[in-house]
Every structure is written in structure tokens, then in C-alpha cells.
Amino acid sequence: MDRKTLLKAIFVISLLYFIWLIMAVANETFWSYNLYLSFKTWSIIGMIAYAAFIIIEVLLYITAPKEEEEEIKIVxxxxxxxxxxxxxxxxxxxxxxxxxxxxxxxxxxxxxxxxxxxxxxxxxxxxxxxxxxxxxxxxxxxxxxxxxxxxxxxxxxxx
Known part of the structure; x- marks a missing residue:
């Protein structure tokens, strides 16, 4: 998977998780409908996913090819x-x-x-x-x- 596609996937997953988290909070606060996991558990899952996404983005940044200044100067x-x-x-x-x-x-x-x-x-x-x-x-x-x-x-x- 190329870098751009991976970053788009991370963004979409983060956005979907954020929407799910809002729904979990609203459910626990207003309706008290029992979901599979509690809000606290979803928060822990979110922190782990967030840390994983940060690590992936740092690795992508480190492994990205460096643009050499000489190429920019040779115009x-x-x-x-x-x-x-x-x-x-x-x-x-x-x-x-x-x-x-x-x-x-x-x-x-x-x-x-x-x-x-x-x-x-x-x-x-x-x-x-x-x-x-x-x-x-x-x-x-x-x-x-x-x-x-x-x-x-x-x-x-x-x-």
C-alpha cells in the first residue's frame, strides 16, 4: 500500500472511530442501552489506535525518500x-x-x-x-x- 493511500485509510478509520465514540457517549449518557463495551473500554481502544496511528505516521515520515537540495538547485x-x-x-x-x-x-x-x-x-x-x-x-x-x-x-x- 502506498503512503498516500495508507494516510487516507488512517484518516477514515479515525473519523469513523470518532463518530462511534460520540454515539457510545450519547448512548451511555441518554439512553442507557447496553452496548458490547462500555465507554471506558472504547476510550482505551481509541488511545491504543491513536498511538498505533502515530507510530505508523512517524515510520512513514522516516522511511519517506528525502528530497535532496541539489535537485532543487539544478533548475x-x-x-x-x-x-x-x-x-x-x-x-x-x-x-x-x-x-x-x-x-x-x-x-x-x-x-x-x-x-x-x-x-x-x-x-x-x-x-x-x-x-x-x-x-x-x-x-x-x-x-x-x-x-x-x-x-x-x-x-x-x-x-
């Missing part, structure tokens, strides 16, 4: 989309979380630094007027918007 780096301030090309880098994060544009070679501020805007698909290559730039609303084709390095302008 894949986040991928961050970057917009080159020079040619407006959208590209991705691995974000280690360390700031400032230096990067280099694969299109124009300009170096930049990520300081944690995000620029508002939207991605825009552009087709190069010279070679017909389709690529994405980041439109911040700034006009005229200059961009550079990553294939032929044609510089275009959106107005």
Missing part, C-alpha cells in the same frame, strides 16, 4: 526574449537571474545589458524589402522605427 535557466536596441531584432538568451546580464545581438553584434526593466510593446512580423526574409521585431510605438534584416542586413524604417 534549468529561464529563456528571456530580448529586443536589440540597435536593429530591433527579437532573440532569446538564457536568463540566470543575475543582474546586470550582458548579452550580444546575434544580428548586428551590438552588446547590451539587461537590468530587469521590461519594455512595453508588441512583436511585429516584418518582411525584408530587399531579400523577402520574414523575421520579428519589437514595436515599442516609437516612430520612425528602424530595423535591420538578420539575413542581408538591409536597414529599413517603419513610419
Amino acid at each position: 534549468s535557466e529561464a529563456i528571456k526574449k530580448i529586443v536589440c536596441s540597435n536593429c530591433k531584432t527579437v532573440f532569446t538568451i538564457r536568463d540566470t537571474g543575475v543582474r546586470p546580464l550582458k548579452y550580444k545581438c546575434p544580428n548586428c553584434g551590438m552588446e547590451g545589458v539587461l537590468r530587469g526593466k521590461s519594455v512595453k510593446g508588441k512583436r511585429l512580423a516584418i518582411e525584408c524589402d530587399k531579400c523577402g526574409n520574414e523575421f520579428e521585431i519589437f514595436d515599442t510605438g516609437e516612430r520612425p522605427l528602424k530595423y535591420k534584416c538578420p539575413v542581408c542586413h538591409y536597414q529599413g524604417v517603419l513610419s
Whole structure:
């Protein structure tokens, strides 16, 4: 039986015992109907069951596989989309979380630094007027918007 199922079974048994104990107390107090065992005997059975359940849960806790901290530390780096301030090309880098994060544009070679501020805007698909290559730039609303084709390095302008 796996751990989760065993803990559910312990909970259900404990709940049923608690309900039975309430019924035994009510019977002994109000109706005086003779049950198989007295309230005192049911209480002793409950204490023994409670101790057994505690021992089972402690054993489950001790035998549970330990989560190693190294596994938590080895997390894949986040991928961050970057917009080159020079040619407006959208590209991705691995974000280690360390700031400032230096990067280099694969299109124009300009170096930049990520300081944690995000620029508002939207991605825009552009087709190069010279070679017909389709690529994405980041439109911040700034006009005229200059961009550079990553294939032929044609510089275009959106107005």
C-alpha cells in the first residue's frame, strides 16, 4: 500500500472511530442501552489506535525518500526574449537571474545589458524589402522605427 493511500485509510478509520465514540457517549449518557463495551473500554481502544496511528505516521515520515537540495538547485535557466536596441531584432538568451546580464545581438553584434526593466510593446512580423526574409521585431510605438534584416542586413524604417 502506498503512503498516500495508507494516510487516507488512517484518516477514515479515525473519523469513523470518532463518530462511534460520540454515539457510545450519547448512548451511555441518554439512553442507557447496553452496548458490547462500555465507554471506558472504547476510550482505551481509541488511545491504543491513536498511538498505533502515530507510530505508523512517524515510520512513514522516516522511511519517506528525502528530497535532496541539489535537485532543487539544478533548475534549468529561464529563456528571456530580448529586443536589440540597435536593429530591433527579437532573440532569446538564457536568463540566470543575475543582474546586470550582458548579452550580444546575434544580428548586428551590438552588446547590451539587461537590468530587469521590461519594455512595453508588441512583436511585429516584418518582411525584408530587399531579400523577402520574414523575421520579428519589437514595436515599442516609437516612430520612425528602424530595423535591420538578420539575413542581408538591409536597414529599413517603419513610419
